[in-house]
Amino acid sequence: MDPLLKTNNVSISFGGIKAVQDFNIVLNRGELVGLIGPNGAGKTTAFNLLTGVYQPTTGTIEFDGVDVTGMKPYKITQHGIARTFQNIRLFGNLTVLDNVKIACNYLVNYSLAEAILRVGRYGKEEERIEREAIELLRLFKLDDKKDELASNLPYGLQRHLEIARALAARPKLLLLDEPAAGMNPQETLDLMHLIEEIRKRFELTILLIEHDMSLVMGICERLYVLEFGKILAQGIPQEIKSNADVIRAYLGEEV
Numbered sequence: 387m388d389p390l391l392k393t394n395n396v397s398i399s400f401g402g403i404k405a406v407q408d409f410n411i412v413l414n415r416g417e418l419v420g421l422i423g424p425n426g427a428g429k430t431t432a433f434n435l436l437t438g439v440y441q442p443t444t445g446t447i448e449f450d451g452v453d454v455t456g457m458k459p460y461k462i463t464q465h466g467i468a469r470t471f472q473n474i475r476l477f478g479n480l481t482v483l484d485n486v487k488i489a490c491n492y493l494v495n496y497s498l499a500e501a502i503l504r505v506g507r508y509g510k511e512e513e514r515i516e517r518e519a520i521e522l523l524r525l526f527k528l529d530d531k532k533d534e535l536a537s538n539l540p541y542g543l544q545r546h547l548e549i550a551r552a553l554a555a556r557p558k559l560l561l562l563d564e565p566a567a568g569m570n571p572q573e574t575l576d577l578m579h580l581i582e583e584i585r586k587r588f589e590l591t592i593l594l595i596e597h598d599m600s601l602v603m604g605i606c607e608r609l610y611v612l613e614f615g616k617i618l619a620q621g622i623p624q625e626i627k628s629n630a631d632v633i634r635a636y637l638g639e640e641v
């Protein structure tokens with residue numbers, strides 16, 4: 387089967403800094419792959435390239451048989467790539483439910499005129515969106531908090547809501563940028579199980595940036611390691627753990 391995502395020598399520079407250089411990765415359908423590397427290695431920049439936030443200086447990105455290089459972020463979302471952010475980006479003054487419903491709107495099937503006049507397909511679509519949003523919240527055990535303001539949720543649940551919102555766009559590929567940041571060990575463990583569950587349930591492919599090595603090594607099937615914008619190593623967790631270059635890059639930290 388064709389891979390879901392394939393990047394070809396994707397690079398970007400900011401001024402003189404080559405933030406990402408010759409980024410070549412392949413994600414097969416259904417894989418859960420980690421993207422790790424020291425601070426400033428280029429991981430978030432790679433996500434910004436895959437989601438159209440940045441245009442690559444050179445190189446191409448093929449997603450599900452389509453060349454998505456240079457597409458606007460909303461187009462890329464419509465093609466099936468969704469993400470979460472390192473720093474939570476919820477609409478804090480909207481309810482938990484509305485945060486998810488907004489993301490469903492990428493997929494609405496009614497015209498602007500029908501929405502303004504509140505006729506035609508509008509009503510049915512709105513019902514469907516609400517139903518799907520509540521189902522998602524149930525999966526994340528957030529349905530009993532659907533009417534609370536997102537900013538009032540505890541930190542760990544805000545991270546869950548971000549993932550629920552990303553899923554509302556029904557992606558084929560989910561990019562998670564440090565989903566366990568700031569979580570305690572129990573919350574991290576719960577998150578690991580949740581990620582595995584949503585992968586199965588939604589038949590997702592997942593690319594995960596994470597500094598928590600127990601999380602990455604525990605759930606990822608393969609890993610790419612970035613250093614100074616370049617791929618330093620790739621392989622299964624066992625290979626990466628014992629890779630001399632990777633150990634050096636992490637300056638003797640336990641990998």
Ligand SMILES: Nc1ncnc2c1ncn2[C@@H]1O[C@H](COP(=O)(O)OP(=O)(O)OP(=O)(O)O)[C@@H](O)[C@H]1O
Nearest residue numbers: 400403405423424425426427428429430431432472
């Ligand atoms: N918009 C930008 N303008 C200038 N430099 C940038 C920009 N975005 C990223 N960089 C630089 O690109 C390099 C890679 O940064 P990036 O945030 O992708 O690293 P990272 O691996 O995600 O780091 P961390 O683990 O700390 O989040 C850094 O040197 C950063 O300063």
